[in-house]
Amino acid sequence: MKILQEKFYARDDVVAISRELLGKVLVTTIDGATTSAVITETEAYAGVRDRASHAYGDRRTARTEPMYAKGGTAYVYLCYGIHHLFNVVTGRSGTPHAILVRAGKPVEGVTLMLERRGRKRPDAALLGGPGSLARALGITTTLTGTSLVDGPIRIEDHGIRVPASKISAGPRVGVDYAGADALLPYRFRVDPGEIQ
């Protein structure tokens, strides 16, 4: 159960880190209650040169400020006025790379996750989609800018191995506005059935 340290996040290759996050375990402790899930889907947002990124063109604002922090910082923002989306900031300080965590497979605190989502039984919809995942894990915008190393959100390595052959890559979701960058294969997914 080792918590990923700053060294893991500080690297420059956000796309490589996106692949490596598959199979890692996202853990939150909110109000003393812990919930966790294996990450099964991620999307890379490659800083200032990626039209789909909030930091495209070096747009540094109050909202995007956490993206410019050092790797291992949480970036959470409100989307469509309803959904809190959780991202992992990578790269060194000043490099606004981030990874959107889109889906997961429940591990710990399933009852609480069902309660937060207003559902009866665990199924693909419980943690399927970035808004649903954040909701189930209790992640809100108040946690943006917090540390993933010693904060309420962290990511652990449980030794789950995801072979490269089981990872599918494709274009990102909901970023049609990004022109040619919308076609980049920056979305990575592993079939939840492949996770032990």
Place this chain on the structure above:
DNA sequence: CGAATGATATACT
């Protein structure tokens, strides 16, 4: 298929 729903960025006065 389309409404919901509010913070945020940007362009105005």
Place this chain on the structure above:
DNA sequence: GTATATCATTCGA
């Protein structure tokens, strides 16, 4: 300071 368009989505008809 005020106005308005725009979302890295979800759920229900």
